Amino acid sequence: MTESPRARIPSVADSGTASTSTAPTPRQLWTRSRGIALAVVVLLVAAVAIAAVRSGDRHGRLDPRSADSQGSRAVAELLADRGVSTRVVTTVKEAGDAAGPDTTLLVADPDLLDDRRQSRLHDATVDSGGRTVLVAPGSPSVSKLAPGVTADPAASFDSTLSPDCALPAARRAGSADVGGVRYDTLVPGAEACYLDDGLPSLLHLPATSAKDVPSKDVPSTDVPPKTGDSAAGPPKNKAEHAPQKGNQAPSEPPARGDTVILGAPDILFNDRLDEHGNASLALQLLGSRPHVVWYLPSLSDDALDDTADDDSFFDLIPSGWLWGTLQLTVAAVLAALWRARRLGPLVPEELPVAIRASETAEGRARLYRKANARDRAASALRSATRTRLAPLVGVPAARAHTPEALLPALAGRLHSPGQDPHALLFGPPPTDDADLTALADRLDALESEVRGS
Amino acid sequence: MPVTGRTALLAAIGSLPVGVVAPSWTGFLAVNVPLALACACDFALAAPVRRLRLTRAGDTTTRLGEPADVQLTVTNPTARPLRGELRDAWPPSSWQPGTEVTASRNRLDVPPGERRRLTTRLRPTRRGDHRADRVTIRSRGPLGLFTRQGSHRVPWTLRVLPPFTSRKHLPSKLARLRELDGRTSVLIRGQGTEFDSLREYVPGDDTRSIDWRATARQSAVAVRTWRPERDRHILLVLDTGRTSAGRVGDAPRLDASMDAALLLAALASRAGDRVDLLAHDRRVRALVQGKAAGDVLPSLVTALATLEPELVETDARGLTATALRAAPRSSLIVLLTSLEAAPIEEGLLPVLPRLTQRHTVLVASVADPHITEMAGARGSAEAVYDAAAAAQAQAERRRTAEQLTRYGVTVVDATPDDLAPALADAYLSMKAAGRL
Numbered sequence: 001m002t003e004s005p006r007a008r009i010p011s012v013a014d015s016g017t018a019s020t021s022t023a024p025t026p027r028q029l030w031t032r033s034r035g036i037a038l039a040v041v042v043l044l045v046a047a048v049a050i051a052a053v054r055s056g057d058r059h060g061r062l063d064p065r066s067a068d069s070q071g072s073r074a075v076a077e078l079l080a081d082r083g084v085s086t087r088v089v090t091t092v093k094e095a096g097d098a099a100g101p102d103t104t105l106l107v108a109d110p111d112l113l114d115d116r117r118q119s120r121l122h123d124a125t126v127d128s129g130g131r132t133v134l135v136a137p138g139s140p141s142v143s144k145l146a147p148g149v150t151a152d153p154a155a156s157f158d159s160t161l162s163p164d165c166a167l168p169a170a171r172r173a174g175s176a177d178v179g180g181v182r183y184d185t186l187v188p189g190a191e192a193c194y195l196d197d198g199l200p201s202l203l204h205l206p207a208t209s210a211k212d213v214p215s216k217d218v219p220s221t222d223v224p225p226k227t228g229d230s231a232a233g234p235p236k237n238k239a240e241h242a243p244q245k246g247n248q249a250p251s252e253p254p255a256r257g258d259t260v261i262l263g264a265p266d267i268l269f270n271d272r273l274d275e276h277g278n279a280s281l282a283l284q285l286l287g288s289r290p291h292v293v294w295y296l297p298s299l300s301d302d303a304l305d306d307t308a309d310d311d312s313f314f315d316l317i318p319s320g321w322l323w324g325t326l327q328l329t330v331a332a333v334l335a336a337l338w339r340a341r342r343l344g345p346l347v348p349e350e351l352p353v354a355i356r357a358s359e360t361a362e363g364r365a366r367l368y369r370k371a372n373a374r375d376r377a378a379s380a381l382r383s384a385t386r387t388r389l390a391p392l393v394g395v396p397a398a399r400a401h402t403p404e405a406l407l408p409a410l411a412g413r414l415h416s417p418g419q420d421p422h423a424l425l426f427g428p429p430p431t432d433d434a435d436l437t438a439l440a441d442r443l444d445a446l447e448s449e450v451r452g453s
Numbered sequence: 454m455p456v457t458g459r460t461a462l463l464a465a466i467g468s469l470p471v472g473v474v475a476p477s478w479t480g481f482l483a484v485n486v487p488l489a490l491a492c493a494c495d496f497a498l499a500a501p502v503r504r505l506r507l508t509r510a511g512d513t514t515t516r517l518g519e520p521a522d523v524q525l526t527v528t529n530p531t532a533r534p535l536r537g538e539l540r541d542a543w544p545p546s547s548w549q550p551g552t553e554v555t556a557s558r559n560r561l562d563v564p565p566g567e568r569r570r571l572t573t574r575l576r577p578t579r580r581g582d583h584r585a586d587r588v589t590i591r592s593r594g595p596l597g598l599f600t601r602q603g604s605h606r607v608p609w610t611l612r613v614l615p616p617f618t619s620r621k622h623l624p625s626k627l628a629r630l631r632e633l634d635g636r637t638s639v640l641i642r643g644q645g646t647e648f649d650s651l652r653e654y655v656p657g658d659d660t661r662s663i664d665w666r667a668t669a670r671q672s673a674v675a676v677r678t679w680r681p682e683r684d685r686h687i688l689l690v691l692d693t694g695r696t697s698a699g700r701v702g703d704a705p706r707l708d709a710s711m712d713a714a715l716l717l718a719a720l721a722s723r724a725g726d727r728v729d730l731l732a733h734d735r736r737v738r739a740l741v742q743g744k745a746a747g748d749v750l751p752s753l754v755t756a757l758a759t760l761e762p763e764l765v766e767t768d769a770r771g772l773t774a775t776a777l778r779a780a781p782r783s784s785l786i787v788l789l790t791s792l793e794a795a796p797i798e799e800g801l802l803p804v805l806p807r808l809t810q811r812h813t814v815l816v817a818s819v820a821d822p823h824i825t826e827m828a829g830a831r832g833s834a835e836a837v838y839d840a841a842a843a844a845q846a847q848a849e850r851r852r853t854a855e856q857l858t859r860y861g862v863t864v865v866d867a868t869p870d871d872l873a874p875a876l877a878d879a880y881l882s883m884k885a886a887g888r889l
Contacts, residue, residue, distance in 0.1 A: 019503065019504070019506075019605075020506070020507055020588075020605040020606050020607050021502070021503045021504075021505075021603060021604070021605050022603070022604040022605060023502070023503045023603045023604070318476075319476045320473060322476070323471045323472055323480060323481060324469070324471055324472025324473075324476070325472075326471070327464065327465075327467050327468035327471040327472070327481060327484060327485075328468045330464050331461050331462075331464035331465035331467070331468065334456050334460050334461035335458070335461035335465075337461075338456050338458050338460065338461050341602070343540040343589050343591060343602070344586075344587060344588075344589030344604055345542075345587075347542050347544050347545065347586040348544075349544040349546060352579065353698045353705075353764060354700060355698055355699050356699065356823070357699030357706060357791075357821045357823075358699075358821045358823040358824050358827070359699070360846070361821075361824055361827060361843050361845075361846040362827075362842070364842040364845065364846070365827070365835075365839040365841070365842035365843070366838075368841060368842060369834070369835060369838045377837065377838055377842075380841040380842070380845040380848070381837070381840065381841050383844070384844035384847065433837075436838075437831070437832070437833065437834055437836075437837050440831055440837045440840060441831060
């Protein structure tokens with residue numbers, strides 16, 4: 001790491017050597033990225049086109065502000081003509097707050113609510129005294145929102161059904177497009193209408209209490225639509241009752257709310273409102289109270305856990321701390337970016353093979369140990385000792401392993417008594433590991449004695 | 454994003470005014486927008502990396518274990534001063550272990566229109582060719598808040614030669630070689646020794662070596678002296694197959710074989726013999742032929758530098774055929790391989806007669822000191838089992854060596870440190886005995 005003395009170069013700018021830089025030139029960048037850019041453009045165009053084609057009839061479904069074929073603006077307009085106001089809410093909190101004795105709460109798609117929202121909604125409506133209209137709740141939601149009611153898994157075959165019941169609204173409306181989900185109930189006093197194969201598609205549950213609220217607590221105020229003034233065109237009026245002013249509150253508002261379960265949303269659609277008795281049924285069901293709260297469940301409903309009087313942790317700490325922490329987070333991200341940038345990529349290199357040359361011998365030693373091969377180990381040790389002894393005592397290597405040649409030559413070199421070279425060099429294999437260890441030591445002793453003599 | 458620690462520090466300090474003075478979007482933006490602007494200015498004022506010019510100079514070869522200096526000249530043709538950091542990236546084995554980061558990084562400060570030379574000191578830990586990877590430069594702006602980074606490819610290759618550690622034995626072996634020269638025939642008479650010169654008789658010379666004709670021509674009694682024969686052909690054959698990959702101590706067997714081959718080549722070229730080299734496993738890896746005596750060692754070293762063991766079984770038949778082609782006349786073939794029983798018995802033994810028929814063959818093998826260590830292990834049952842396995846391995850090697858000896862082959866089996874001198878000794882004794 002040394003720096004040379006300064007050297008002024010006359011014309012470095014126009015030295016003709018080719019650049020060694022690995023950075024891509026703009027042309028290379030364009031060549032490389034144009035495929036991806038083209039793919040992204042194609043993807044975006046396709047996404048927009050598909051969205052435009054597919055959005056169609058599902059857009060604004062059951063929205064009282066929508067004039068699409070599956071919207072519900074016609075019903076809302078008809079209700080407004082009769083003095084019934086319609087308010088759209090999108091959160092369960094608003095829906096619960098709006099529920100009251102003079103309010104009809106319409107839940108557009110109860111299946112979109114999760115368990116907690118369902119129970120929250122049920123808690124809010126059960127004591128409100130108003131009416132709750134559930135539009136086509138399936139089995140996930142009906143048992144929670146209307147206890148005692150179950151949805152039959154098989155849908156109704158026909159969409160247009162006839163009332164077959166004593167519910168005045170149904171009787172006045174006549175046949176209507178309510179065929180959809182079919183329900184079964186054990187609630188006493190429930191009125192089952194529009195039966196298909198024995199099961200109803202419209203269910204009217206009285207106020208859920210043990211009080212002697214009569215099951216026929218349907219308000220007497222029926223609101224048949226006026227003809228010719230609706231956005232959806234004149235519905236065929238089957239309700240022959242003389243219209244009364246819709247804002248006339250029910251004379252005896254029930255102490256507890258009743259619940260209407262509709263098997264299908266069709267009677268609320270703009271394009272179906274003028275068929276059969278749909279308009280009449282819809283207006284009678286929704287026009288019983290001066291206000292309709294139209295609850296459209298939405299994904300933005302996340303304020304479930306915040307109860308009104310309970311400040312969250314973030315509301316309680318001073319804002320300076322929050323903003324300071326935000327700025328510190330920015331600093332932390334910058335620090336991470338600073339540390340994450342490497343000065344060039346890693347350099348790969350082929351690694352050499354690392355095998356120890358003695359691996360096979362070590363493996364054999366482990367095998368001996370595992371198999372307790374004392375006989376083989378002992379014979380290997382003895383043979384090695386004999387091979388080393390033979391030249392020391394003048395026996396040719398070829399005859400080193402014959403006792404008749406080796407032992408007599410050995411006898412002359414051994415002086416310490418009590419040794420049996422025959423047993424040591426040619427004896428039986430040791431019986432246990434201690435014996436084997438001792439054998440190795442005695443072989444060493446024998447060899448050193450011969451060398452020393 | 455190429456921000457620096459200073460940017461992060463400023464952002465962290467900015468949390469005080471944001472938290473204390475103006476805890477709102479206004480305060481947040483009042484801190485971060487100027488910071489972002491300063492970063493943008495810094496980026497604009499940093500010298501562009503792409504337009505720098507880099508050239509290299511320096512060492513192209515070095516011995517393993519010795520340092521090499523490679524110079525890098527950075528020219529800044531722009532009007533902006535270049536400050537920052539430079540990383541000269543080489544493969545990891547080019548650096549002394551533990552200094553990879555510090556040794557590859559240099560601080561850089563090149564004023565506009567000037568150039569600087571940086572020296573990178575490499576200490577390769579592996580033999581072979583080391584190729585420079587890219588040079589990465591990080592150019593900092595005047596505020597030190599933002600950087601530009603880019604890379605240049607400035608190719609350079611450093612060839613790392615085998616260390617030839619056994620050259621310390623060369624003087625003593627050369628001394629022994631000189632002793633062979635000028636001896637009278639009584640001591641070393643053999644069929645291969647050559648007539649060297651006549652000199653005056655001194656008491657003690659063998660009377661049989663008196664040249665009576667020469668004595669008759671002059672007044673004094675002259676004796677003939679002999680010298681070892683010259684201009685013999687030696688072919689070093691390195692087996693680079695799988696058995697050469699096994700590590701003995703810290704290095705593969707092949708490295709020990711190379712060391713021994715280099716010592717033998719140095720000795721033989723001084724003795725006036727011609728040395729060729731063949732490295733072979735399934736195919737020829739290196740072949741050095743017909744070099745002049747002064748040139749043979751450098752060309753051998755260069756050929757051996759890039760040689761690596763291959764994990765394939767050696768093709769003994771092909772090796773023999775190539776060796777026979779490379780060694781045209783009666784010569785000494787030194788086969789550096791290993792005495793593993795299976796490869797020798799199945800590969801070499803069937804084709805060995807073709808070699809011994811026309812040439813003298815010497816087999817040199819690297820023994821493993823660890824086996825010797827294991828053979829001496831005592832004290833516990835495990836140690837004794839180790840010793841038994843090692844004794845078994847040694848017995849097998851001995852048996853293989855005996856089989857080779859039966860074909861008239863000289864076998865040298867020694868540990869890596871002893872192999873080179875042992876092989877040189879074997880060569881010298883063969884020369885002294887006139888067996889070449």
